[in-house]
Amino acid sequence: MAKYLVRNSGPLYGEVSVSGAKNAVLPLMAAALLSKEPCRITNVPALEDVKVMRDILISLGTEVSELSNSELTIDASSLRTNVADYDLVRKMRASFLVMGPLLARTGSAKVHLPGGCTIGKRPIDLHLKGFRALGAEIVEKDFSVEAVAPRGGLVGASVYLDFPSVGATENIMMAAVLAKGTTYIENAAEEPEIVDLANFLNKIGARVKGAGTDTVKIDGVSSVHGAEHAVIPDRIETGTFMLAAAITRGQVYVKDVVSDHIRPIIAKLRECGVMVTEGDEGLVVDAEDRELFPTDIKTMPYPGFPTDIQSPFMTFLATVPGNSTVIETVFENRFMHVAELNRMGADIRISGNRAEVRGGKPLHGAEVIATDLRAGAAMVLAGLYASDVTEISEIYHVERGYENFIGKFRSLGADIKKVNE
Ligand code: UD1
Secondary structure, X not given: OEEEEEEOOOOOEEEEEOOEOHHHHHHHHHHHHHOOOOEEEEOOOOOHHHHHHHHHHHXXXXXXXXXXXXXXXXXXXXXXXOEOOHHHHOOOHHHHHHHHHHHHHHOEEEEEXXXXXXXXXOOOHHHHHHHHHOOOEEXXXXXXXXXXXXXXXXXXXXXXXXXXXXXXXXXXXXXXXXXXXXXXXXXXXXXXXXXXXXXXXXXXXXXXXXXXXXXXXXXXXXXXXXXXXXXXXXXXXXXXXXXXXXXXXXXXXXXXXXXXXXXXXXXXXXXXXXXXXXXXXXXXXXXXXXXXXXXXXXXXXXXXXXXXXXXXXXXXXXXXXXXXXXXXXXXXXXXXXXXXXXXXXXXXXXXXXXXXXXXXXXXXXXXXXXXXHHHHHHHHHHHHHOEXXXXXXXXXXXXXXXXXXXXXXXXXXXXXXXXXX
């Protein structure tokens, strides 16, 4: 089993480029199923999750190039089946995103219930609510979901999401592209990845308006065509490297970022006393010789503080003297990293969805588990600060979502290596 061994490496220095966003590229790849012409996606990160989505598209009969030069070409003209393979789908929750485009294009789709990180229940009821509103009949049986459009295809409708779910907003947007008439998604997610998907859909000929606000309007079109699109930078990877500079009290230039996508992270780091300087293409994060202060964070849908940065940020707060509070409102089971951090000497107490961090306790290396993708990143950050060696297992979670994770950390001076046992 592969593990990371991480040692305290002192302050990190240097510059690091952020890759294309995992959470943007996966829906874009699914959306290419709508088109009978090839689509070219650039700035694609080399990630396990991208490989899984590629395999799913290929299993459906789509031709997908090898990832080369961060580019993928997806040609779904030869789409053969609308039943997504169980063994692939169970590996990743985002695989459920093929349901909307398959349903739109072929009139029906069958997808097994998705897997992914174990951070709470993560149901799909809102995705299904949207498909039903567009006229689809849904049959849930034996851990799979089958959706069948009415004769004549899906019909535009208004869908109110009880929670601004990212995946549901994306799936319903994609399903609505080829529907007859107009669809409104109300209380839609506003994440930058939704805007990226809308931009791609509009490039292939869809008519999507309002992405990035709480109401997305989709005027159905009869067909779409090919296009080329560059994936936006990964705001969670950006935040991870910002926190790497902060936790090691170093100075890092994080390049190829969109500052507007990470306002809450910039604001909260500044509240903690970290200097963040914004430039045209990147940010300098400087925590060297600075007095640091505790703060409180509460995760919320965009533009609130991102749940995906909660565990890395909590790790940083564990190193800052004073009491901080972290409240998680998006997922109900996203404090699994707390037990691991406490094993390293942190003092964090959980009560419901609230964690009280008594920061500034010395951290020491320990054998810990990457309980999910972002918790794995949090463990690496903890290891860079702690004394002795931190041994992190179940690192496949980390490699699902970060491109060249070790290489990028090493280029900043981090002492981290991967070993196979
Ligand atoms: C996406 C991101 C993930 C991020 C999350 C929230 C991708 C591939 N993943 O996940 O990294 O942490 O957004 O920013 O983009 N929910 C329902 N019913 C549904 C769907 C969701 O109740 O039908 C609930 C979930 O249980 C969760 C909350 O809504 O509590 C947020 O989930 P959602 O926004 O859908 O997250 P994902 O799209 O799965």
